Amino acid sequence: MAEHSAVRALVDSIGQGFVEFEPPSRRTSADGPLDWPGYADQRARASGRSDTDESVLCGRAGLGEWEAVLIAFDFAFLGGSVGEDTGARIVAAFEHAREQRLPVISLIASGGSRMQEGIRALQQLQAITSACQLARQDRISHVAVLRDPTTGGMWAAMGAAADVVLAAPGARISFGGARVRSAGEDGEDFRAEGKFADGQVDRVVEEADLPGVLTELVSLLHPARLTRPPEPAPLPAALGAERLPGTGIQAVERARAADRPRAGSYLDAYFSARFEISGDRAGGRDEGMICGFGDHGGRTVAFAAQSGARNSPAGFRTAARLIRLADQLGIAVLTLVDTPGAANDAESERGGVGPAIAEVFGAVADARVPVTTLVIGEGGSGGALALAAPENTWVTADAYFAVIAPESAAAILKRAPSEVPELAEHLRLRPQDLLELGFARGIAR
Structure with a gap:
């Protein structure tokens, strides 16, 4: 007994x-x-x-x-x-x-x-x-x-x-x-x-x-709390700079500044309570990808947030898991983009970083629930784009998004380091450029 x-x-x-x-x-x-x-x-x-x-x-x-x-x-x-x-x-x-x-x-x-x-x-x-x-x-x-x-x-x-x-x-x-x-x-x-x-x-x-x-x-x-179909997650308020950068290299420097608000600050301001899930269920964790569910104004919103680091295969698989789970339960998704790019070392290649990024692209494309994206810092190539919602991506004034970092562009083109600022201009990576080019829906204030 x-x-x-x-x-x-x-x-x-x-x-x-x-x-x-x-x-x-x-x-x-x-x-x-x-x-x-x-x-x-x-x-x-x-x-x-x-x-x-x-x-x-x-x-x-x-x-x-x-x-x-x-x-x-x-x-x-x-x-x-x-x-x-x-x-x-x-x-x-x-x-x-x-x-x-x-x-x-x-x-x-x-x-x-x-x-x-x-x-x-x-x-x-x-x-x-x-x-x-x-x-x-x-x-x-x-x-x-x-x-x-x-x-x-x-x-x-x-x-x-x-x-x-x-x-x-x-x-x-x-x-x-x-x-x-x-x-x-x-x-x-x-x-x-x-x-x-x-x-x-x-x-x-x-x-x-x-x-x-x-x-x-x-x-x-x-x-009983999850309405169907869910409304898109409200856009978070910008926490950093208010003025737009004057040059491309200034946009890059702002996004890389140590004192710029990161994902943790945005999540704390946005949610009254939240629960984080951890891990890809396949052997890995990535603390640079913060995923879970939170309470925003009395409704549940799922989130996948990059915290400024290069994400590993486990991080991308965890984000894909979160987006698929939110879609299954009928919960709107908020993604916060902030990474210089995906991890590109030998371990990440062995771990399948390419297929892991593909999982996120697929999860976002397949999602029946609305996905809202805010770029809060660096938007480094495909590792950042995977989390970006087509036609519903917003950007803060202290962020940028580029096909490649200007330093890497200089290396590929065999240009001198002194020419990096010029290449940053050619890449048109500033928030206002992203809006004009049709990538960003708007600039968060």
């Missing part, structure tokens, strides 16, 4: 007034589909240690002024493993979420598919994946919390498939559990902190902070 009470206590700490769903009719006999020796007794002992007859607890609860569907795994019940009846309850919970237009929060602690039910248990990964996809198609957001441990199928089919992935500090997270991995393989790569460093987890959250973080996410991503 005590072990499962801990799971109920977790649910109660996260949401108010938790109401458990009526479980679907049982699909598996006590002995299971394989007639596994002793399985009925194992289930009976697991039930005796808890106040439920399965490894998941599903229901709805209030989080702040909104409600959400909660799916909580009980590791004390056969290691939080998933069998036929477990899968049926999870699928039914996602169906409730779709019917009631509620976001889903899954609190995962599982060793994977239930060995005693064999292939019938393994098939639940397909059923759960299908339920997650149907919810995604209906614009129902899914937030996963990876608890200790999260391994096997529930990491692959449910945790990693969520829109936002949180993790408990130190939680063991891996596809292969410790007992089936090669001897000696362990460490941070198999823990929450390692998954965060590798871009597979958005944030590591202390248990005491979890209710507040989840309440914030539910508020930002609740279907």
Whole structure:
């Protein structure tokens, strides 16, 4: 009783007034589909240690002024493993979420598919994946919390498939559990902190902070809050210089000035609250690409903001992930452009910087939601253009945009460094030039 009470206590700490769903009719006999020796007794002992007859607890609860569907795994019940009846309850919970237009929060602690039910248990990964996809198609957001441990199928089919992935500090997270991995393989790569460093987890959250973080996410991503079709994100006010630069080289120097307002300042001024996602889900993070969702005047706006550095493949893939997720949920996007260009070192080439930039171009082109762009600093070639919305790009007075930096143009043309200012004029990269040439829609004030 005590072990499962801990799971109920977790649910109660996260949401108010938790109401458990009526479980679907049982699909598996006590002995299971394989007639596994002793399985009925194992289930009976697991039930005796808890106040439920399965490894998941599903229901709805209030989080702040909104409600959400909660799916909580009980590791004390056969290691939080998933069998036929477990899968049926999870699928039914996602169906409730779709019917009631509620976001889903899954609190995962599982060793994977239930060995005693064999292939019938393994098939639940397909059923759960299908339920997650149907919810995604209906614009129902899914937030996963990876608890200790999260391994096997529930990491692959449910945790990693969520829109936002949180993790408990130190939680063991891996596809292969410790007992089936090669001897000696362990460490941070198999823990929450390692998954965060590798871009597979958005944030590591202390248990005491979890209710507040989840309440914030539910508020930002609740279907009832997201109007369709969304209006374009309002243009941020310019925070830097008011006067336009007189020359091209002056525009470049202004954009490169150390005291110019950067993305963080713009995001702080624009949003009353925001949640950042982190990582490309493919092994990388880039702190120079800030992505997430925020509250602007009572509405949710997604953002992808360059912070002045050269972005890596992981940064571009994270931006593409953010734009695709916003499009899926029906959230308008704001992009802030500020980069001298994409990273061009050997590591970035090996990491696929070209294909990663192509992902962003494609995500912007495919987006059904409006994308608004403000160039707040350097607009360096394709690495900057990838985030720019065609026909809805604005520019500040202390920014520039160019096909190539004037110094690089001088190198290509074999011109002396003293001729860089002249080339800056020829490139017509000033804000007023960009407006006259039809690239910028206007100059932000």
